[in-house]
Amino acid sequence: MKEIFKKWNALSIVKRIIVGLVIGILLAVAIPKQAAFVVIFGSLFVGALKAVAPMLVFFLVMSAIAQHKAGHQSNMGSIIRLYLLGTFLASLIGVIASFAFPVSLTMAAGVDSISPPGGVVEVLKTLLLNVVDNPVKALFNANYIGILAWAALLGFMLRSAADTTKLMISNVADALSNVVRFIINFAPLGIMGLVFDSIATSGIESLMSYGQLLVVLVGCMLFVAFVVNPIIVYTQIKQNPYPLVLKSIRVSGLTAFFTRSSAANIPVNMELCEELGLDKDNYSVSIPLGATINMAGAAITISVLSLAAVHTLGIEVDLATALILSVLAAVSACGASGVAGGSLLLIPLACSLFGISNDIAMQVVGVGFIVGVLQDSCETALNSSTDVIFTAAAEFKQWKKDGKTIKIPK
Numbered sequence: 001m002k003e004i005f006k007k008w009n010a011l012s013i014v015k016r017i018i019v020g021l022v023i024g025i026l027l028a029v030a031i032p033k034q035a036a037f038v039v040i041f042g043s044l045f046v047g048a049l050k051a052v053a054p055m056l057v058f059f060l061v062m063s064a065i066a067q068h069k070a071g072h073q074s075n076m077g078s079i080i081r082l083y084l085l086g087t088f089l090a091s092l093i094g095v096i097a098s099f100a101f102p103v104s105l106t107m108a109a110g111v112d113s114i115s116p117p118g119g120v121v122e123v124l125k126t127l128l129l130n131v132v133d134n135p136v137k138a139l140f141n142a143n144y145i146g147i148l149a150w151a152a153l154l155g156f157m158l159r160s161a162a163d164t165t166k167l168m169i170s171n172v173a174d175a176l177s178n179v180v181r182f183i184i185n186f187a188p189l190g191i192m193g194l195v196f197d198s199i200a201t202s203g204i205e206s207l208m209s210y211g212q213l214l215v216v217l218v219g220c221m222l223f224v225a226f227v228v229n230p231i232i233v234y235t236q237i238k239q240n241p242y243p244l245v246l247k248s249i250r251v252s253g254l255t256a257f258f259t260r261s262s263a264a265n266i267p268v269n270m271e272l273c274e275e276l277g278l279d280k281d282n283y284s285v286s287i288p289l290g291a292t293i294n295m296a297g298a299a300i301t302i303s304v305l306s307l308a309a310v311h312t313l314g315i316e317v318d319l320a321t322a323l324i325l326s327v328l329a330a331v332s333a334c335g336a337s338g339v340a341g342g343s344l345l346l347i348p349l350a351c352s353l354f355g356i357s358n359d360i361a362m363q364v365v366g367v368g369f370i371v372g373v374l375q376d377s378c379e380t381a382l383n384s385s386t387d388v389i390f391t392a393a394a395e396f397k398q399w400k401k402d403g404k405t406i407k408i409p410k
Contacts, residue, residue: 017254020188024195024362048183049264054139056180057288058151058264059173064284065155066166073193075279075394079286082390084330085295086232090224090296090382094303095322097224098222099132100312104176105367125384130181142263144292152285180267184208209370213308217375220300221382224247229389236393237400243408244396248272248388249381256384257377262291265384272388275409283391290387295333297379298343301368302329306350308366315354325353344368345380 008016027035053163130145138146147247160166225247233241251272256265266287273283303325316326332346347368348361368375396406 013336016188017191017258021195021258023116024192025199027192028196028199029157033197035196036200038193039200040193041186041189042191042193042195042197045186045193046259046264047262049180049259049267050142050184050261052176052179052183052265053137053263054142054144054147055178056173056270057144057178057218058139058147058174059169060147060152060270061288062155062158062286063166063169063173064281065152066158066161066169067281071226075282075398076286078394079282079391080289080293080395082232082394083290084334086224086229086296086386086390087294087299087333088233088330089228090220091299091303091326091333093224093228094300094309094329097216097223098304098307098311099322101212101215101216102230102238103308103367104312105210105213105308144263144288146286148292166184176269177270184268184271187255191255193262194258196333210367213304214366214371217301217304217371218378220304221297221378224296224300225253225382225385226346227384233389233393236397237406239406241393244276244392245389247408247410248392251316252388253381253385257343257381258300260376260380262380262387265380266291269384269388273391276388276392278392278395282395286391287387290391291384292389293334294387295343295383296386298328298333300344300373301343301379301384302332302350305344305347305364305368306354308367309347309360310354311358313356313360315356317354321353325350328353331382344372 011019024038027038074313089106130143131149133141133143133146135146135150137143138150158169230245231239233244237244252265252269255268256262269287269290270283272282306325306329307317329350332349333343344365347365351361351364399406
């Protein structure tokens with residue numbers, strides 16, 4: 001038994017996750033009732049990650065800013081510009097694909113109890129209120145915008161603190177990182193439970209009636225992941241971008257696909273940035289920030305589902321309105337984490353641009369919940385892996401200027 005565990009631990013986390021995935025699928029198909037107990041593994045895994053992620057982000061960001069040395073090279077400006085550019089281009093791809101492959105929907109009901117935001121002003125208001133949220137409440141509710149704001153403020157104030165104080169904060173951050181590494185070792189069990197739950201409760205058949213919509217949504221996300229993002233990276237580093245892109249998707253995107261939470265995947269991204277040899281002062285801030293504003297997948301979801309409603313109702317859309325939708329979807333996506341329900345509840349906001357009533361828009365949200373088993377997984381995988389890709393691209397660009405060689409570990 002000891003030898004088996006030794007060989008199991010020698011496998012990479014990706015290979016172990018694949019094993020858990022296969023076992024979860026087999027159990028869900030062959031003995032769903034007898035193996036129902038495995039669902040608890042998925043709940044425990046995601047719950048543990050979500051529990052530790054807010055504290056981890058808080059202490060990592062605070063520690064990184066507190067220990068930042070004056071004159072130290074920072075790429076945060078470049079990273080934020082890449083985040084915003086990537087989100088806008090993803091939204092634009094969603095609009096173009098919706099015109100090239102128009103989708104008509106069979107509306108779904110059952111979402112009357114959900115209240116979407118009333119407009120862009122309300123989304124921005126929610127974001128600003130989250131910034132000044134009580135720090136304890138922000139940690140309790142996993143309000144990452146508030147967590148980032150308070151961590152940054154305290155970090156700046158602690159830059160003049162004693163070295164022993166900074167060391168204590170750094171030690172807490174390191175301890176939380178070790179807790180996360182311990183939890184990540186249970187990813188195969190967690191993913192086995194998550195996959196089993198998805199197949200056993202929803203079934204693959206429930207997605208078939210919305211096949212064309214899923215093809216457009218997932219197709220756009222794959223296009224952004226394997227075409228748009230590599231082009232953006234190439235403009236930064238002027239060399240083959242695919243080693244970085246493929247590694248980020250394999251390590252970050254795979255776990256994010258199954259956990260379906262950008263916040264829970266922050267620790268995975270932090271470890272990947274460390275493996276890539278990136279500057280901790282940068283990625284300890286940019287990765288949590290990316291989980292808040294780098295929302296390419298959410299922008300695609302908002303664009304595609306909104307235009308699906310437009311095509312269903314036979315509304316004509318001109319080029320100018322389509323461009324406005326791209327901008328609106330990108331801005332709304334950046335605020336998705338500050339709105340209960342995520343990207344789907346921002347669809348009525350985009351639909352209002354075309355005069356579509358809230359009742360109809362909320363039926364589109366219902367469709368979104370139906371396809372969410374696959375859509376949300378792909379969306380989260382794209383969002384989370386792109387955080388690492390753009391953080392690395394910005395730093396690699398500086399490496400090229402400094403004459404350093406870029407090597408992507410396998």
